[in-house]
Amino acid sequence: MFTATPLTLKNERSEKAARLVFLSMTLLMVIPLLLIILHLVAKAWPILSLDFLIKNPSHGMRAGGVFAPLLGTIYLVLFSLLIATPLGVMTAVYLNEYARDNALTRIIHLAVVNLAGVPSIVYALFGLGAFVLAAGIGRSVLAASLTLAIMTLPVIITSTKEALSSVPFAFREACWNVGATRWQTIRHVVLPNSINGILTGIILQVSRAAGETAPVMFTGAVFYKAIREGDFFAYGLLDQCMALSMHLFTISTQVPDVPDALPYGTAVVLLGTVLLVNAFAIILRVRLRSRKKW
Amino acid sequence: MKGRTRFESIKEWLIERIIWICGVSSILFVFAIFFFVFREGSAFLFRGFKPVEFFTSIEWYPTSQSHVRYGALALILGTFSVTTLAMLIAIPFGLGAAIYISEFCSARVRETVKIIIELLAAIPSVVWGFIGLTIMNSLIIRLFHAPIGLTMLNGGIILALMSVPIVVSIGEDALKAVPDSYREAAIAMGCTRWQLVYRVLLPAARNGLLAAVLLGIGRGIGETMAVLMATGHSIRIPTSLLDPVRTLTATIAAELGEAAVHSDHYQVLFIIGILLFMITFIINLTADLIVKGIRKQ
Numbered sequence: 001m002f003t004a005t006p007l008t009l010k011n012e013r014s015e016k017a018a019r020l021v022f023l024s025m026t027l028l029m030v031i032p033l034l035l036i037i038l039h040l041v042a043k044a045w046p047i048l049s050l051d052f053l054i055k056n057p058s059h060g061m062r063a064g065g066v067f068a069p070l071l072g073t074i075y076l077v078l079f080s081l082l083i084a085t086p087l088g089v090m091t092a093v094y095l096n097e098y099a100r101d102n103a104l105t106r107i108i109h110l111a112v113v114n115l116a117g118v119p120s121i122v123y124a125l126f127g128l129g130a131f132v133l134a135a136g137i138g139r140s141v142l143a144a145s146l147t148l149a150i151m152t153l154p155v156i157i158t159s160t161k162e163a164l165s166s167v168p169f170a171f172r173e174a175c176w177n178v179g180a181t182r183w184q185t186i187r188h189v190v191l192p193n194s195i196n197g198i199l200t201g202i203i204l205q206v207s208r209a210a211g212e213t214a215p216v217m218f219t220g221a222v223f224y225k226a227i228r229e230g231d232f233f234a235y236g237l238l239d240q241c242m243a244l245s246m247h248l249f250t251i252s253t254q255v256p257d258v259p260d261a262l263p264y265g266t267a268v269v270l271l272g273t274v275l276l277v278n279a280f281a282i283i284l285r286v287r288l289r290s291r292k293k294w
Numbered sequence: 295m296k297g298r299t300r301f302e303s304i305k306e307w308l309i310e311r312i313i314w315i316c317g318v319s320s321i322l323f324v325f326a327i328f329f330f331v332f333r334e335g336s337a338f339l340f341r342g343f344k345p346v347e348f349f350t351s352i353e354w355y356p357t358s359q360s361h362v363r364y365g366a367l368a369l370i371l372g373t374f375s376v377t378t379l380a381m382l383i384a385i386p387f388g389l390g391a392a393i394y395i396s397e398f399c400s401a402r403v404r405e406t407v408k409i410i411i412e413l414l415a416a417i418p419s420v421v422w423g424f425i426g427l428t429i430m431n432s433l434i435i436r437l438f439h440a441p442i443g444l445t446m447l448n449g450g451i452i453l454a455l456m457s458v459p460i461v462v463s464i465g466e467d468a469l470k471a472v473p474d475s476y477r478e479a480a481i482a483m484g485c486t487r488w489q490l491v492y493r494v495l496l497p498a499a500r501n502g503l504l505a506a507v508l509l510g511i512g513r514g515i516g517e518t519m520a521v522l523m524a525t526g527h528s529i530r531i532p533t534s535l536l537d538p539v540r541t542l543t544a545t546i547a548a549e550l551g552e553a554a555v556h557s558d559h560y561q562v563l564f565i566i567g568i569l570l571f572m573i574t575f576i577i578n579l580t581a582d583l584i585v586k587g588i589r590k591q
Contacts, residue, residue, distance in 0.1 A: 011486045018488035019398050025390030029458050030410050033417075036425055087316055094317030098310070104318070110582060111320040117509070117578035118327060118571060119516025120419070121543045124550070125567040129330035133555070150323050157320070181302075183309045211418025214518045214543075218550055245420045245519075252424050253523060267424050271417060278416040282409055 040271065044264035052265055056229050057247070061255050066266055068227050071234060072141075072241035073273075076216060077209045079145035079237075080152060085202055087149070088156030095157070096164040097186055116154035120214040123151045127219035140238045144220025151215055152205045159204065163197020164190060196288040203281040207274045213245040221246045223254070244270045331571060334556075335564030342558060343565065354529050356549065356559040364562045368529045372446075372539035375532050376521055377514035379450030380457055384514075385507055387454070388461025392506070393491055395462070396469040408463075415459035419519040426452040426524025440536045442526065447535040449525035453517055457510040464509055468502020469495055501584045508581040512574050518543040542566050 004012075041048075055065030091112075099105040127147030137143045167190050175185040191198075221243040227234035235241045248270060252263040344364070351365025391411070395404045426448050434443030472495055480490045496503070526538025527548065546563045553560035 011489075014488050015486045018486075018491070019394075022390050022394035022398055025387045026394045026407060029387055029391055029414065029455070029462075030407065032455065033410060033414050036429065039429060040425075087319060090313050090316030091320060094313045098313060099317065108317060108320055110579070111324045113582050114324050114575055114578050115320060117512050117516070117574050119518065119543060119574055121516070121518040121546050122327065122331060122567050122571050122574075125331045125334065125546065125564055126327045128550075129334040129564070130326060133334075134330060150327075153320070153323070181306050183306050207416055211416075211420070213418070213420040214547055217547065245418055248420050248424060249519065249523070252427055263424065264428075267421050271421050274416050274418055275413055278413060282412065 037271070040264060040268050044261060044268040047261040047265040048268065053269070054229060056226065057224065057251075061224065061247075061251050062258050062262070066244060066247065066269055067229055068225060068234075069242040069244040069247035069266070070269065071227070071232065072221065072225075073210055073244040073270075075141050075235050075241055076145055076148060076220070076243060077206050079141060080148035080209045081202065081206060083146060083149035084153050084156055084205060088153050088201070088205075089160050089198060091153070092157050092160035092164055093186060093191075096161050097182070097190065112154050112157050115150070116158075118151075120151065120212060123147055123215040124218045126150075127215055132219055138238065139218075139222075139240050140220050141235055141241050142220070142237045144216040144241075144243075147215045147219045148209045148212060151212065152208050155205045155208055156198075156201045159201030160194070160198045163194035163201070166197065167193045196284060200281045200285050200288075203277055203284070207277040207281070210277070211245055211270065211274050213243075213249055216243050217246055217249075223250050244273075328568075328571060331564055331567045335561045335568060337556075338558050338561035339565055343562070348565075352529070352531060354545075356553070356562065362558070364558075366542070366545075366566065368531050369540055369542045369545050369566075371531050372525070372529075373515055373541040373543070375539060376446055376449045376453060376525060376541055377511060379446060379535070380453035380514045381507070381511060383451065383454035384457040384461055384510055388458045388506070388510065389465050389503060391458070392462045392465030392469060393495075396466045397487065397491055397495070408466075411459045411462050414455070415463075417456075419456065419517060420523075422452050422456055422520040423523030426520060430524065434536075438536060442538070444524060444526035444538055445536045446525060446532050446539045449521045449539070449541075450535075452520050452524045453514050456517060456520060457513045460513055461506045461510040464506035465499075465503055468499040468506060471502060472498045501587060505581040505584040508577050508584070512577040512581070515577070516543065516570065516574055518547050522547050542570055 052065040053070060054067050056068050057066065058064035091108075095105065095108060099108070124147070127143060131137050131143035131146050132139055135143075137146075171189050171193065172185050175189050176182075180188070220240055222240045223242075223246075225240060225242050244266065248263060248266045251258045251266065348364055348366050349370070350367055351363065352368040353363040353365040354368065355361070355363045391407070395407050399407070427444070430448045430451060431443035434440055434445065434448055476494050476498055477490060480494045485493070521541045522544035525540065525544065527540050527544060528538040529540050530537065532539045546566055549559070550563050553563060
């Protein structure tokens with residue numbers, strides 16, 4: 001029979017210690033997240049109501065709600081989505097279905113990686129230089145959405161590509177063997193079979209675009225713009241708009257004497273939107289994994 | 295076999311062209327970003343811009359009436375110090391968490407932790423900035439009896455929390471890429487789990503972990519809103535953790551709105567943008583080459 005030698009005892013101790021150290025390192029990152037969210041919600045609690053969502057900011061942004069910024073963010077997200085989705089999905093289709101293993105493909109990969117790594121403030125400079133000034137669109141919903149679209153493109157490309165490559169190659173071969181062209185195969189077999197993965201990417205794009213501040217600050221979002229409360233078509237494509245993220249920045253740093261609950265409320269609305277959207281993506285992915293037929 | 299109609303083959307050809315154009319558009323965008331940022335700053339870059347002053351002077355007086363000076367040394371050191379501090383926190387914790395979820399925990403715990411880390415990554419930077427401005431600010435004032443909590447320490451911690459998810463996820467990928475036969479061999483030799491991690495996995499996953507660290511650094515250098523709100527925004531070379539600092543990114547965000555379009559000040563901000571673009575480009579390129587190198591093995 002085995003008896004514990006000093007060596008195995010020492011090993012067991014070091015094993016336990018290592019486990020404890022790594023566990024506490026993990027917990028030290030997870031617990032602050034929960035505490036922060038609880039703190040934000042607690043501070044914002046008195047102001048959170050439906051009224052907060054459907055009222056405009058008023059009294060020099062020291063009272064009222066977040067209707068105009070919230071609507072602005074929805075506009076920016078929707079338009080950037082409309083631009084980035086087809087472009088991103090098509091890029092992923094090219095990379096996964098058409099591209100050969102050559103220099104061009106490697107350069108495209110590199111470009112996508114770099115697009116994901118460019119700092120958000122550089123996108124702001126780019127949007128200002130390219131869309132607002134060179135293209136002459138001016139500071140507007142359109143210019144800001146274009147900037148956001150290019151910024152979030154890598155999110156859609158990466159997740160779509162992953163979804164496409166998880167469709168077994170045999171599906172394509174079967175399709176080609178009955179005489180379908182490449183595009184017919186993609187259109188009727190590959191894309192429908194990867195739709196959940198693509199949706200996950202689109203949802204992540206929404207969450208990313210909704211939270212960005214710097215890129216919209218100089219391309220289309222303004223400190224304050226009055227719109228009619230309850231009017232969901234208040235912004236035109238070439239109008240400037242408010243944005244939730246920039247509104248939070250403004251009332252927490254630029255405007256003096258804002259009552260405490262107001263920025264907390266705005267932060268919770270922004271954080272809540274982004275986390276809900278992300279949770280939706282996670283649920284979709286978990287369901288997709290359990291449902292997979294192949 | 296029935297041949298395809300002429301219309302169908304033209305349609306097919308057209309669609310394939312469109313897909314190809316979309317495919318190469320990413321390359322175009324990278325060039326466009328560089329081109330337009332460069333274009334806005336180029337006139338001043340070749341005319342009045344003094345590189346020596348820019349890189350060695352701490353005198354940043356872009357709106358001075360008598361003597362305008364664009365010395366960015368304090369800003370560069372600001373970015374460098376906040377990022378370094380953030381990495382000193384984020385790298386050990388991020389890699390520790392990556393090791394924990396890849397080697398020490400059950401599948402169920404792993405999924406839960408990964409979801410929480412994903413949510414951590416989703417928090418917008420302006421919300422992080424707000425957290426720095428409120429929660430962290432009062433915490434630092436209370437703990438260190440500092441006059442103000444908007445300091446390098448504040449920005450560093452916030453930035454660390456923001457960079458951790460990327461270090462964890464790439465680090466975990468790197469550990470997962472180590473073949474199981476390595477683990478089996480080590481365990482067969484009587485290794486404890488800690489010895490396995492320390493002697494086998496860390497050396498084997500060295501490159502992937504390095505890529506994780508690089509991408510974390512890239513994230514830190516480029517972060518704007520959080521450091522703008524949390525670091526106190528004063529131009530000086532930091533000498534202690536409780537000094538306020540200002541970064542390159544925060545300077546652009548704070549001053550671009552006030553600089554007149556095409557003025558020298560405005561163009562210098564674009565030159566800072568070019569600098570940031572090139573730094574992150576090199577970091578991403580290196581990380582990508584390292585990751586590619588692993589896949590080849």
